[in-house]
Amino acid sequence: MPELPEVETVRRGLELELTGRLITSVDQRRADLRFPFPDELSKRLSGRKVLDLTRRAKYLVAALEGGDDLIVHLGMTGRITVMDQAINNTERAMPLGQYAYDVPADARHDHLVVYLDSGRKVVYNDPRRFGFVLLMPSAERDQHPLFSSLGVEPLSDAFDAAYLSQRASGKIVNLKQFLMDQKIVAGLGNIYVSEALFRAGLSPNRHASSLSGARGQAVQRAERLVSAVKDVLALAICAGGSTLRDYRHADGSSGGFQNEFQVYGRDGLPCLRNGCGGVITRTVHSGRATFACSKCQR
């Protein structure tokens, strides 16, 4: 499911519900997701106040009073829904953010429920269970193996052409995989990499090293790519992220970035670039589908 724009959308929706609230109790319904839940999670969360909710890469980070971070990764199918405690199922509750048009979550996959002193409950649902939950002292987070080697935030000033060129230097790996690497840029995923490369006019098969070097062309490519990444992420956040599969409305009246995809899922269809006349193709890099126009992406 979630790349940076979707996680950010969830964060924004959840922030108002969580900030300043006390966790009254926690219902943990299985032992693990991708990883085991932290030991004594319910006991360690109950009675604690949430100070704020931030995002790093594709992680949601809830800072708890007392100096711990509750960290949630949504994996591929994780979704978070907030509802009144009186509602005893997910029938009428719509998940946050990108699931505005999605079908309600199947309650069989509600794995964690966090009850708040506001009378609301936060439900974590994840059919494939690729997501996970961590709990650790805030001060240790950036040293944690999952965080210590994360690359820069793509929407931060640290992500610029100079950074990208420097990280790309000498790398034979193709641009698709280079941008998918969370150690380089943190938060891009399979959709937005294809979309960004299209907007930058760069082939996913191009060597990353072609973004580096003193040549004016290399500098220009890096600049185009940085701009394209920032633009597509910002637009997607504005649209409330993307919803794939299961959404029912053919044309969403209140947005949904899936309607703005230029290449993702469009193989066989004409390139949307003015006057290009090319056709979008689907290829595979490391087992993940890549969509691009073979004519205008070089």
Add this chain to the structure above:
DNA sequence: AAAAGCCCCTGGACGC
């Protein structure tokens, strides 16, 4: 040290 596979898991779409 970097890169390519494999794996985790469920469910929907599609072909027969």
Add this chain to the structure above:
DNA sequence: TGCGTCCAGGGGCTTT
């Protein structure tokens, strides 16, 4: 209707 196959927004781990 049923069954097999493929595919899906993630990333860690093992092997090369």
